[in-house]
Structure formats: C-alpha cells, structure tokens
Amino acid sequence: MSGSGQTRETLTESDPALLEVRGLTKKFGGLVAVNDFSMKVVKDELVGLIGPNGAGKTTVFNLITGMYGATSGSILFQGMRISGKKPFQVYQLGIARTFQNIRLFRQLSVLDNVRVAYHHRGEAGVVHSVLRSPKFRREEKRVTDRAMEFLSILGLEQRRDALARNLPYGEQRRLEIARALVAGPKLLLLDEPAAGMNPFEVGRLMELIRSVKEQFKLTVFLIEHQMRVVMGVCERVVVMEFGEIIAKGKPEQVQQDPKVIEAYLGTDEP
Amino acid sequence: MTYFLQQLINGLQLGFVYALIALGYTMVYGIVRLINFAHGDVFMIGAYLGFFAMANWHLPFPVAIVVAMVGCAALGIFIERIAYKPLRNAPRISALITAMGVSLFIENFTNLNFMFGPAPRAYPRPFAIRTFDLGGVSISNIQIIVFTVSILLMVALSLFVSRTKIGRAMRAVSLDKDTARLMGVNVDTMISVTFGIGSALAGAGGVLYGIAYPQIQPLMGIMPGLKAFVAAVLGGIGIIPGAMLGAVIMGVVETFTSAYVSSTLRDAVAFGILILVLLVRPTGLLGKSLSEKV
Numbered sequence: 001m002s003g004s005g006q007t008r009e010t011l012t013e014s015d016p017a018l019l020e021v022r023g024l025t026k027k028f029g030g031l032v033a034v035n036d037f038s039m040k041v042v043k044d045e046l047v048g049l050i051g052p053n054g055a056g057k058t059t060v061f062n063l064i065t066g067m068y069g070a071t072s073g074s075i076l077f078q079g080m081r082i083s084g085k086k087p088f089q090v091y092q093l094g095i096a097r098t099f100q101n102i103r104l105f106r107q108l109s110v111l112d113n114v115r116v117a118y119h120h121r122g123e124a125g126v127v128h129s130v131l132r133s134p135k136f137r138r139e140e141k142r143v144t145d146r147a148m149e150f151l152s153i154l155g156l157e158q159r160r161d162a163l164a165r166n167l168p169y170g171e172q173r174r175l176e177i178a179r180a181l182v183a184g185p186k187l188l189l190l191d192e193p194a195a196g197m198n199p200f201e202v203g204r205l206m207e208l209i210r211s212v213k214e215q216f217k218l219t220v221f222l223i224e225h226q227m228r229v230v231m232g233v234c235e236r237v238v239v240m241e242f243g244e245i246i247a248k249g250k251p252e253q254v255q256q257d258p259k260v261i262e263a264y265l266g267t268d269e270p
Numbered sequence: 271m272t273y274f275l276q277q278l279i280n281g282l283q284l285g286f287v288y289a290l291i292a293l294g295y296t297m298v299y300g301i302v303r304l305i306n307f308a309h310g311d312v313f314m315i316g317a318y319l320g321f322f323a324m325a326n327w328h329l330p331f332p333v334a335i336v337v338a339m340v341g342c343a344a345l346g347i348f349i350e351r352i353a354y355k356p357l358r359n360a361p362r363i364s365a366l367i368t369a370m371g372v373s374l375f376i377e378n379f380t381n382l383n384f385m386f387g388p389a390p391r392a393y394p395r396p397f398a399i400r401t402f403d404l405g406g407v408s409i410s411n412i413q414i415i416v417f418t419v420s421i422l423l424m425v426a427l428s429l430f431v432s433r434t435k436i437g438r439a440m441r442a443v444s445l446d447k448d449t450a451r452l453m454g455v456n457v458d459t460m461i462s463v464t465f466g467i468g469s470a471l472a473g474a475g476g477v478l479y480g481i482a483y484p485q486i487q488p489l490m491g492i493m494p495g496l497k498a499f500v501a502a503v504l505g506g507i508g509i510i511p512g513a514m515l516g517a518v519i520m521g522v523v524e525t526f527t528s529a530y531v532s533s534t535l536r537d538a539v540a541f542g543i544l545i546l547v548l549l550v551r552p553t554g555l556l557g558k559s560l561s562e563k564v
Contacts, residue, residue, distance in 0.1 A: 018441040043290035065452055103449045105442050117453040119435050136434075143435065182453060 024073035048234035096185035106165035190222035286420035286522020290475030291498035294468025300508035310375035310495015311350035316476025331396035338473035346469025393484035506554025
C-alpha cells in the first residue's frame with residue numbers, strides 16, 4: 001500500500017505529521033466543546049474536518065491557532081509543542097487561517113489588509129520608521145511588492161486601494177485567502193471557505209484551493225459543511241459530532257459510514 | 271477685527287496644546303476602548319520633566335522636550351502594564367475606575383513634599399520673549415514655537431499611523447484585535463506603542479504649556495486633561511484627525527468665551543460642549559453613525 005509513496009492518495013496517519021493533535025479537550029464551563037480529539041495532518045495533505053453544526057469544528061481551529069487555551073491535551077506542529085503559545089506566535093511559526101464569517105479589517109484598504117499580515121517579517125524598527133530611512137523604505141517596498149503579488153494571484157490587484165468592506169462577498173473571501181497566504185504559511189486552515197457561495201463560485205473556489213496548494217506547497221486543513229466541497233477536494237476527512245471524532249478516512253469511505261449518515265441525517269426511528 | 275484675530279491666535283495656541291493631549295486620549299480609546307483618565311497627569315509629569323531638564327540640568331529647550339517625551343512614553347507604558355493590562359478582559363467599567371484611581375494617585379503622590387510638592391513653580395524661560403507685530407495683531411515667539419512643534423508632531427504622527435507597518439498594525443488592532451492577533455500582530459506590543467506615543471505627545475504638550483503659561487503645579491493636568499477629553503469626544507473619540515479638530519475648536523471657543531463673554535464662564539462653556547455633543551451627536555464631528563461602528 002505504501003509502495004508507491006509518491007501519490008498523495010497513499011498518505012495516511014502513519015506518515016510523519018506536520019500537525020499532530022493529541023487528546024485535545026476543551027470545556028466551556030460545563031459544556032464539553034471538544035472531547036479527547038486526536039488526529040494528524042501529514043505534509044502536503046488536504047484534510048477536511050466535517051460535522052453537523054455545533055460539533056466543535058471551529059473550536060478545534062481556535063485551539064490550534066492559540067485563540068483558546070486547551071483544557072487538556074497537546075498540539076504539535078512540526079514536532080514542536082504549540083499549545084500554550086500566543087496566536088501571533090503560532091502564526092509566525094507558519095499556521096494561517098481564514099474565518100467562517102469573514103473577518104477582514106473592514107476599514108483598511110485591500111492592500112493594507114494583506115500588508116498587515118506580513119507585518120512581522122519587516123525588520124526595520126520604530127527608529128527607522130520614524131526617520132523614514134532608506135532601510136525603512138526598502139522594507140516597505142518589499143512588503144508592498146509581496147502583498148501585490150498575492151493580490152494578483154487572487155485577482156484582486158485592481159482593487160488595492162478599495163476599502164475591504166466595499167468589496168463584494170466573493171472578493172472578500174478571496175482577500176481573506178490572500179491575507180492568509182502572504183506570510184508563506186506551511187499549514188493553511190480554512191474555516192468553511194465555501195460558506196454563502198453559489199455552486200458556480202464553489203466550483204471556482206475548489207479550483208483555487210487546489211492551485212494555491214500546488215503553487216505554494218501548502219498543507220491544507222479545512223472545515224466544511226457542504227459535502228460537495230469535501231468530496232470534491234479533500235483527500236481525507238475527519239468527521240466530528242458533539243466534540244468527538246466519529247469517523248476518519250477517505251471521503252467515499254466516510255460517506256458510507258452508518259455513524260456519519262446518522263449524524264448528518266438523524267436516526268431513522270419509527 | 272484685530273481683537274478678534276488676536277484672540278484667535280491665543281485660542282489656537284491653547285487648542286494646539288489640547289490637541290497634543292487629546293491625541294493620546296483618542297489613540298488609547300481607539301485601541302483598547304478605555305478613557306485613560308490618568309492622561310492629564312502624564313501631561314503634568316511632562317511639564318515637570320521639562321522643568322527639571324531646563325532648570326536643574328540646564329539642558330537646552332529642544333532637548334527638554336525630548337526628555338519629557340521619552341520620560342512620559344516610559345511612564346505611559348508602565349501605567350498600562352501595571353494598571354490596565356491585568357484588566358484587559360475585565361468589564362470596561364473596572365478599567366475606567368482604575369484609570370481614575372491612577373489619576374488620583376499620580377496627583378496626590380506628586381503633591382507630596384519629597385516629590386514635586388504642592389507649591390507652584392515658575393517655569394524657566396529658555397529664551398527671551400519677543401513679539402512680532404502683524405498689522406495690530408501680535409504673535410510671540412513662544413506662540414510660534416507652540417504652533418511649529420505641535421504641527422510637526424501631528425504631521426509626524428499622521429505619517430506614522432498611515433504609512434508605517436507599526437501604524438498599520440495599530441490600525442488593524444483598533445479594528446479587530448482577535449483577527450490582528452491571528453495575522454501575526456503582537457497585540458500587547460501595539461498597545462504599549464500606542465500608550466507610549468500618546469504619552470510622549472502629552473509630555474511635549476506639557477513642556478509647551480509650561481513655556482506658554484509659565485506656572486506649574488501637580489494638579490495642573492486636571493483641567494487641560496478634562497478639556498482635551500472633551501475635545502476628543504467632540505471630534506469623535508478614536509478618530510485621530512477628530513481629536514486635532516476638536517481640540518482646536520475647544521481652544522478657540524474657550525478663549526473667545528473669556529474674551530467676549532466672561533472668563534468665569536469658560537469652563538462652563540467647555541463642559542457645556544461635552545453635554546451638547548453627547549445629546550446631539552454622540553459619535554462626534556468626524557464620527558460615523560453608531561450602526562456602522564462595529
């Protein structure tokens with residue numbers, strides 16, 4: 001099975017992990033949002049996290065990115081423990097994300113939205129900024145060029161000076177992706193990237209996800225609600241219900257799993 | 271007419287000093303949604319630092335401004351770390367009450383004899399006063415310095431906030447802290463930078479106030495602080511150009527009230543403006559309607 005180690009289909013959880021989650025639990029007061037959640041994301045994989053509303057999918061993302069502290073369990077990224085690190089540190093290690101409900105800096109320009117996310121790469125400090133030294137200007141130019149590069153990849157270069165809030169919905173989604181990519185993350189977390197899109201847009205989005213993944217050698221972990229997206233784009237899926245993993249595997253296998261069908265459609269009690 | 275122009279110049283002088291204080295109020299509010307009531311006292315400390323720099327250490331005036339700015343920046347960052355940061359996730363009212371506590375502490379601590387002491391001190395004159403006559407309207411070299419320094423600082427601040435990566439990160443933090451954090455911005459550092467810059471401007475304002483109205487004492491920050499706060503609300507709290515506009519209006523209105531009505535009424539008018547703004551346009555002159563703001 002692992003003989004032809006080249007094709008992605010053969011990647012399994014036995015390969016060395018880029019991201020490894022071990023026994024992750026998160027309680028909000030008495031509510032157990034995530035319970036003993038363990039999984040791996042292998043380098044170059046495209047993994048989907050699916051499950052009904054309220055299953056705890058976004059909570060898992062918030063735990064990985066350091067927004068929430070875990071009640072117990074640990075998260076390893078490239079073998080390094082990242083649970084307990086602050087969100088900006090996790091980001092700097094190479095995990096970027098987008099949001100289910102778009103969270104752009106609405107009053108900043110499209111260009112500034114992307115430049116902010118490349119912020120920590122700038123080397124010139126406060127003194128250089130105030131003096132507007134040549135070093136500072138070179139730095140600013142580098143940041144701007146890099147931001148523009150990603151805006152063009154996502155077809156937004158014409159919109160650079162528009163305020164983010166004035167973009168149409170689909171462009172806002174793409175801007176979020178540009179912003180997430182600009183710092184060159186190794187792992188990209190997409191939280192329901194197809195939410196609110198029509199089938200045509202969903203098709204284009206899937207194409208986009210595949211192409212940026214190839215182009216930037218990304219590993220992608222995405223939350224999705226729409227089965228069509230998951231089946232079309234994910235190589236492997238993890239299914240959650242009530243904070244726990246109920247199934248893992250290839251999309252077509254998981255689709256047949258009675259527990260998954262039950263979670264999505266409810267039990268068929270007479 | 272010349273009387274009017276003369277009062278306008280005097281009003282602008284006061285307004286520019288208010289602007290330097292109001293900017294700190296508005297920047298801090300923009301980034302942590304806190305009215306930092308200790309800000310007027312930071313302004314007072316700035317005036318004293320300038321005083322010591324010139325009177326005791328015999329430093330030239332421009333260096334005294336830098337000393338006051340650096341000292342106040344450090345003080346502002348220190349206050350944020352010990353008083354406000356532990357309350358970052360507490361209800362906003364807790365931080366507000368703490369700010370009042372910090373303010374009272376600074377006022378009363380510096381009032382002690384081993385600190386500055388309650389007695390007013392005469393501010394040093396770094397240079398002789400000269401007045402220039404412009405067709406009946408006189409403008410002093412002190413006024414010119416107040417205008418020049420304030421305008422330079424405000425231009426520098428605007429460029430800093432709009433053009434630099436730190437300014438960009440500050441704006442991002444003020445719009446959405448959580449997202450900024452997830453995009454690699456160190457929010458704690460940005461909050462420190464904001465307190466530092468705001469306090470440095472107040473420090474410069476303190477020195478300018480000292481040379482323009484040459485008597486200082488530990489409670490001198492209360493009134494200018496409150497009026498700068500009104501100015502920030504008038505312009506739209508959290509909006510940087512709003513603070514400048516509001517402060518200039520406040521300075522001019524206050525001076526005109528003294529000149530044309532009665533100097534005993536000027537504080538009543540200043541706070542009357544606050545009440546009026548809150549009743550008529552609570553988001554301030556440059557503020558958007560509330561529904562658009564978050």
